[in-house]
């Protein structure tokens with residue numbers, strides 16, 4: 001059984017429709033640890049050592065967050081800036097994350113159609129997520145396809161509960177099964 005670490009960043013979780021359902025769908029699963037970054041670090045003082053220990057102890061890492069201004073909320077960026085240190089995550093002797101799997105699990109107001117070359121946002125969601133992909137690549141990790149809930153302003157309860165089940169199923173697959181999804185990794 002692989003160990004899953006969900007790094008969750010949502011500045012307004014009390015108003016969340018989507019992520020509250022996604023987290024509820026995976027609550028209490030064995031070997032699935034959720035770290036709520038805004039709860040842990042409301043002052044943005046991310047503690048490097050416990051974060052690195054949690055990373056080292058996991059096989060699959062999930063950056064779970066809403067898309068804010070085509071990227072992640074600021075505490076997720078702060079977490080990346082502080083925790084993924086040179087000599088630990090990358091660079092000389094920085095091999096502690098090597099071969100771990102990682103993906104983004106995101107929600108966006110824009111639908112998949114909006115996130116396309118002909119759509120209002122002009123680029124695909126994967127294009128906006130390239131900095132995460134490259135961060136994972138630099139750290140010798142295996143970057144998996146993103147899990148995406150789009151069109152959040154219009155999603156109805158049934159669609160949302162289907163997406164929540166899809167998320168739970170994905171996490172169970174990543175925990176228990178052979179991973180056959182394509183991933184990006186340095187050769």
Ligand SMILES: Cc1cc2nc3c(=O)[nH]c(=O)nc-3n(C[C@H](O)[C@H](O)[C@H](O)COP(=O)(O)O)c2cc1C
Pocket residue numbers: 015016017018019020066067068069070071107108109110111152
């Ligand atoms: C400050 C802010 C910035 C946002 N930026 C984007 C954006 O760039 N693209 C987008 O599709 N949606 C954007 N949204 C919409 C959120 O992604 C959407 O409301 C959220 O994913 C819904 O999840 P929740 O119900 O868990 O809050 C933004 C929302 C806020 C509050």
